Amino acid sequence: MKIISAEFIKSAVWPPQYPPATLPEIAFVGRSNVGKSSLINTLVGRKNLAKTSNSPGRTQLINFFTINEKISFVDLPGYGFAKVSQSVKKNWGEMVEAYLKERQSLSLVIFILDIRRNPSKDDLSLRDWLDQYRIPYQYILTKSDKLSNNQLTAQKRAIEKDLHLSSKDRIIIFSAKTQKGKDEIWQALEDHLRLSEKHPVYP
Numbered sequence: 544m545k546i547i548s549a550e551f552i553k554s555a556v557w558p559p560q561y562p563p564a565t566l567p568e569i570a571f572v573g574r575s576n577v578g579k580s581s582l583i584n585t586l587v588g589r590k591n592l593a594k595t596s597n598s599p600g601r602t603q604l605i606n607f608f609t610i611n612e613k614i615s616f617v618d619l620p621g622y623g624f625a626k627v628s629q630s631v632k633k634n635w636g637e638m639v640e641a642y643l644k645e646r647q648s649l650s651l652v653i654f655i656l657d658i659r660r661n662p663s664k665d666d667l668s669l670r671d672w673l674d675q676y677r678i679p680y681q682y683i684l685t686k687s688d689k690l691s692n693n694q695l696t697a698q699k700r701a702i703e704k705d706l707h708l709s710s711k712d713r714i715i716i717f718s719a720k721t722q723k724g725k726d727e728i729w730q731a732l733e734d735h736l737r738l739s740e741k742h743p744v745y746p
């Protein structure tokens with residue numbers, strides 16, 4: 544996809560603050576610090592469109608972006624960040640759940656996992672939750688620059704096994720550092736958007 548424009552629209556906490564649901568929307572989810580904001584920046588070829596950070600918990604609000612005036616990207620706050628209080632965790636959970644449940648224009652969730660780690664309990668419960676609400680998602684295994692090719696193959700298999708995936712399930716290996724997988728992710732997004740135009744997720 545050739546990027547002509549990529550704009551930050553607004554940050555929101557609750558549904559009344561969301562921008563109008565006029566464009567098909569792609570939401571990026573995953574644990575804190577996994578690389579959600581970096582993935583968005585790589586996809587649109589901008590260093591700082593979505594704010595990134597070395598310390599977990601950088602993205603605390605739901606951030607909406609519009610790409611080429613055609614697609615909406617949503618950077619969600621990460622989960623599983625141990626250093627926050629129970630009440631903050633609860634608020635984050637409610638904020639993200641309300642978004643995923645209520646956003647009519649949500650077309651696809653990009654579910655990001657760190658290729659070096661096996662899925663956490665939080666990852667698995669999010670997966671079950673998305674299945675329960677029949678929200679389509681695409682897995683991305685990120686930070687692949689941190690492993691050798693042999694380690695990548697072994698870790699990909701281990702993660703597929705934990706997620707009970709078969710070899711036909713599409714799982715994409717990515718790195719924000721080397722841009723590996725960037726074109727494949729755009730292809731998957733375009734395939735999905737084309738398909739969901741014919742079979743709308745929310746008819």
Ligand SMILES: Nc1nc2c(ncn2[C@@H]2O[C@H](COP(=O)(O)OP(=O)(O)OP(=O)(O)O)[C@@H](O)[C@H]2O)c(=O)[nH]1
Nearest residue numbers: 575576577578579580581595596600601602621719
């Ligand atoms: N080596 C390497 N580092 C990465 C990659 N992706 C992200 N990072 C680094 O990981 C850290 C976290 O990245 P972010 O994109 O801010 O992660 P996030 O998931 O948005 O984090 P929160 O907003 O805190 O949930 C930063 O230091 C990034 O530079 C990658 O593919 N390779």
Ligand SMILES: [Mg+2]
Nearest residue numbers: 579580601602
């Ligand atoms: Mg972030």
